[in-house]
Amino acid sequence: MKKVVIIGGGFTGSKVAKSLENEFDVTLIDTKNYFEFTPSVLSAITDPTSIDNIQLMHLHYLKKAKLIVGKVEKISEKEVFVDKRKIAFDYLVISSGSKYSFPFKEHDALMTNRANRLRAHYSDLQNSKNILIIGGGLSGVELAGEIVTKYKDKIITVVHAMDRLIERQPLKASRYVQKFLEKNRVKIIFNEMIKGSKRIGNDEEFFTDKGTRIKSELAFLCVGITPNSEFMKKSFPKLIDGKGYISTDEFLNLKGFKNIFVGGDVTDIKEEKTARVSLEHAEIIKKNLINLEKNKPLERYKHKERAMLLSLGNHKGILTYKKFVMKGFIPRMIKKHVQNKEMRWLKK
C-alpha cells in the first residue's frame, strides 16, 4: 500500500484521512489528538457543557490510519520531519490550517489543555462585566451574539475598523446583525481601530486610533488569520507568499509537485476561508489521490460562490448566498444541523 502522510487534522485532514484509510497506508500528524468543530467553539466559550459535542479524538473515528501527535517542523519532497523523526511518504497532504488568537483556535499537544482552557475562559467570562470584542467580522459578531443572548448583565463593546459589520456580506445582512446587537445593548464603534491598552487597577483600558477609551476586564481579538506554513520555509520558501499561504494549483497540488496536495485555510486560493470550502478541498484531494493511483486524469477544483451561515445566539442567525439573505430561526437550525451532520459522519 502506498503511504499517504497528512499534516493537520482539521476539516480537510480528518476527512481525507477517514476517506482513504482503507485504500492507502495513512498517517495523520496533528498537534492535537482530536478533531474540533471550530465553527461551534464560540458556543463552547459561553456553555462549556457543549465542548464534548464539538471535539472528537482522532483515534475514535480512524480505524486503520496511524496518528502522530506532534508538530511538523520541516518537509522535503519525500519526507516529513516531526519531533526528530523522519516519516517517508509517497503522497503528502498539507492541511495545517490557520492560527487565530485563543480561545478560537490553538495548537496544544493535549486535548485536556484545550478543554480546560475553554472552561477557564468561561469562568473569566462569568466574572467580567465589561467585555471588549475587537473586530466586527463573522467571529466577532457571532461571539457578541453568543454572549448577549446568554448574559443579560454584561456591557459589551465591539470595535470595528470598517463602516459596517460583516462588510463582505450583503448590506441587508450587516443591517440585521447591527440591529440585533444594538437591540441587545451592544455598543458598536465603527471606523476605529484598537491601538493599545494600559492597566488601571484590575481593569485594562484600551484606546483606539481616534482616542476613544474603553475599560474592560476581558477582551477578545477577532481579527485576521495566519496560515500555519512555517515548515515550508526551509525547503520550499518560494512556494509560500508574503502572508504565508501555500502556492496551490487547480488540482490542489503544491505547484510543481504531483505527489503533494494542499487543502483548507492554508492554500493561496482567493476565496473565503471556511470549513465548508475545506471539506470540498478534501473531497477533490481524495479523488485525485485515487485518480493518480489509477492513472486517471486529475479533477480540477473550481471555486464556487457558497452559502454562509452565521449564528446570533441559540435562536437566531443569518444565511447569505450571493445577494440573498435569510434571517431568523431557520438559518440557526441549519447551522446546528451542519455541525451534527459533520460530527455524525466522523463518528460513523
Ligand SMILES: Cc1cc2nc3c(=O)[nH]c(=O)nc-3n(C[C@H](O)[C@H](O)[C@H](O)COP(=O)(O)OP(=O)(O)OC[C@H]3O[C@@H](n4cnc5c(N)ncnc54)[C@H](O)[C@@H]3O)c2cc1C
Ligand atoms: C471562531 C471561528 C468561527 C468560525 N466559524 C465558521 C463557520 O461558521 N462556518 C465555516 O464554514 N467556517 C468557520 N470558520 C472557519 C473554519 O473553522 C476554518 O476554515 C477551518 O477550520 C479550516 O480547516 P482546515 O482543515 O484548513 O484547518 P484547521 O481546522 O485549522 O486544522 C488544521 C490542523 O492542523 C494542525 N497543525 C497546524 N500546524 C501543524 C504542524 N506544523 N504540524 C502538525 N499539525 C499542525 C492544527 O493543530 C489543526 O488541528 C470559523 C473559524 C473560527 C476561528
